Amino acid sequence: MSEIATARPRTLEIEVLRHNPSDPASTPRLERFEIEEADGMTLFIALNEIRENQDPTLQFDFVCRAGICGACGMLIDGRPGLVTLAPLPVFRLIGDLSVDTGAWMQGMAERLETWVHMREQEPDLGALEERMEPALAEEIYELERCIECGCCVAACATAHMREDFVGAAGLEKIARFRLDPRDTRTDEQFYELIGDENGVFGCMTLLGCEDHCPKNLTLSTQIAFLRRKMLIAAS
Ligand code: SF4
16 A cells, blocks of 8 residues: 555555354455545554444454564455455454464464473572573574464465464474474474474475565575475484
8 A cells, every 4th residue: 555645645445355254144245445545554544444434343453563463464465556355364264354363373382382391490590591692592583583473374375275284383483492402302302293294294385485474584494494304314
């Protein structure tokens, strides 16, 4: 959506895929809304304006407005003038543009145990945390930038075919915890979590994940690295 001020504001046409799966009478349909463009108008402002002035039942998710929380993922065609919006596929539809990425991410996190597995020991409240090399901390931080928006999963052909595929979001988390020296899991234990077609061998290298990740994470590189490591370990 252009942010350039013009003498006469443009009329924006926004098509939204509407559907409420909890209403048996609802059928998926495209609905078109028209609004007048304003200076600095973002998609969030446009959708809010539609909800406030045209249809209070329109469902969509936005929280932080800063590209951090990952709640606002949706399909956008990107053409100026007419914008068509649809909910992210793969995830459970709540209604209209709102999908339940949280349940999917939680299921993936539980399967892959995406937390630091530390050695059981008595907590020493006075002890300082062990120092980590800045270069390694930087590498881990880079993978921590994932906001769990689900765009990589929605853009992934494998995720459309395999319900249990952990997606680039899951595989990059394994890459992240594998790097963490505080995590006591061995490579073999990590590989066991992702060493099948619902993990690293389900990826068809179509690069949809990397093309659509709003945080520009190097997802295909991470997946290729894990796959290479696993093949070397198995040979
Ligand atoms: S890897 Fe990128 S696209 Fe996938 S969930 Fe994380 S931020 Fe979103």
